[in-house]
Amino acid sequence: DGGITQSPKYLFRKEGQNVTLSCEQNLNHDAMYWYRQDPGQGLRLIYYSQIVNDFQKGDIAEGYSVSREKKESFPLTVTSAQKNPTAFYLCARTPLTGPGDYGYTFGSGTSLTVV
């Protein structure tokens, strides 16, 4: 899994419910990211975090929330305020020990469907 695990792989949610997607990494990397993928739109950044207890909004943060209480975990909550949550969600990690030349390592993704 490249040291980063997303769960569950498939998730179904009823309208009006909050749901939390898990992202865990075991390589002690500093930075973690959440992206949303929709067909034909590429990857859009939701939130990212570079240190524990700190995170920044990305381009499409509305209707989402995150926490970074420990280095290895960066869960994403899709709230009822997100009007179109059906999408594929990707988590990524990278160390910050250099100029960033490692790039990102991605999890295998979570497919969220609102039913």
Place this chain on the structure above:
Amino acid sequence: AQSVAQPEDQVNVAEGNPLTVKCTYSVSGNPYLFWYVQYPNRGLQFLLKYITGDNLVKGSYGFEAEFNKSQTSFHLKKPSALVSDSALYFCAVRALNSGNTPLVFGKGTRLSVIA
């Protein structure tokens, strides 16, 4: 602001023929460029990156990319395509000295290699 354009939604190529997937970028300063590949219902996998040095970068699975600063391009190439290369390809960029700001991704290009 950083941006990436992948002008082709779909590229079709016959097996054994050379392939090119196009990418152009816009950043302030020097770019840090990546190519990733995604297979169905999976996360993105790293193919190659460019930071500095030779304009021709070699990566995984026989892929290479050519950095052209004057044309602000970073096209992905392979001399002889395989059916197994069929996948979704993403170009990504950030400014080299941007303090670890998140990567910006293109919308992706679907490569179809026909036997």
